[in-house]
Amino acid sequence: MGTSVRTRGCHAPIDRCHQGLGRRVGRWLALSGRAVTRPVELDAAEAWTRLLGVRTEQDALAAGLVEDSEGELRWARSASPEAVRLAELYLPLCLAGPRYVIAQLGQSLDGCIATRTGDAVFVTGEEDRCHLHRLRALCDAVVVGADTAITDDPRLTVRACTGTNPVRVVLDHRCRVPHDRQVFTDGAAPTLWVVGCGDTAERPEGVDIVRMPCDDDGHAPGRILDVLAQRGLGRVLIEGGGVTVSRFLQAGALNRLYVTVAPVLLGDGVPGLHFRGTERMRDALRPPVRRVSLGADTLFELDLGSPAAEQ
DSSP states (O other): OBOOOBBTTSBHHHHHHHHHHHHHHHHHHHHHHHHHOOOOOHHHHHHHHHHHHHSSHHHHTTTTTEEEEOOOOOSOOOOOOOHHHHHHHHHHHHHHHEEEEEEEEEEEESEEEEEEEOOTTTTTTTHHHHHHHHHHTOOOOEEEEEHHHHHHHHOOOOSSSSSSOOOEEEEEETTTTTTTTTHHHHHHSSSEEEEEOOOOOOOOHHHHHEEEOOOOBBBOOHHHHHHHHHHHOOOEEEOOOHHHHHHHHHTOSSSSSEEEEEOOOSOOOSSOOOOOSSSSSSSSSOOOEEEEEEEEEEEEEEESSSOOOOO
16 A cells, blocks of 8 residues: 555545646646736837828727826837837827928037038938938828938938838929939839929929929928828928928928937038027927937927918
């Protein structure tokens, strides 16, 4: 006969008692393992893909966002810190409505967007460039002035993240932009070339020419936005340069302005924002602002509210 021992009331032989205990421990471990298994965390790539499809609160719910106790939208499932950050930074733009105008600039600590020779590659770092591409992906159209198209020869496409290329709009009331610029030649996205009414510019292949009234300073920002909206391009990014962004800001045509400041000094470089300001400091524009770290750079997000009516 096997030897019996008392183990919490068990008088079975030792080998049989151990077998029963082993089975119970195995079941407990299995149940415990299932209890602590966590769902797959929502990563940044999937979070961004979901945000791209959000335009209404119903879209947000379908994308997996829910309201928390404070009425703020957050991911319903466990999400990585970067996925949470993406929702915090870009969800307001996703839900801004069908007609919304934003602008962005990257500049040095002393307010320059390029050196005195026009070299702007690159003022800010890689994280800010990714941020810029995300803004492009969330907009219907991206607008630049003639100087930016000539000096920087930008592509104005979405490459640093997933997303659809916006329609590219070049403001050039004097028809100065050469036909060999990438926005006119690469065929990567539809392009509008906005010129003056009296200009007889030859149309580059694949580019639509839009003729609009203008003065010596260029086209009125409000009229530009109206023309774009008539083409179904209501969500607009004013990307540069400093003169163009400043004109839209001065006209009260912006809902939101993003300015990223890099820890670099350029001295006598090309200035960024420049417009007629107030005579008294107490009357200066002080919109609500949010600060976000983008690597070594600092992003200032200014909420400018609803654009003023075109004068």
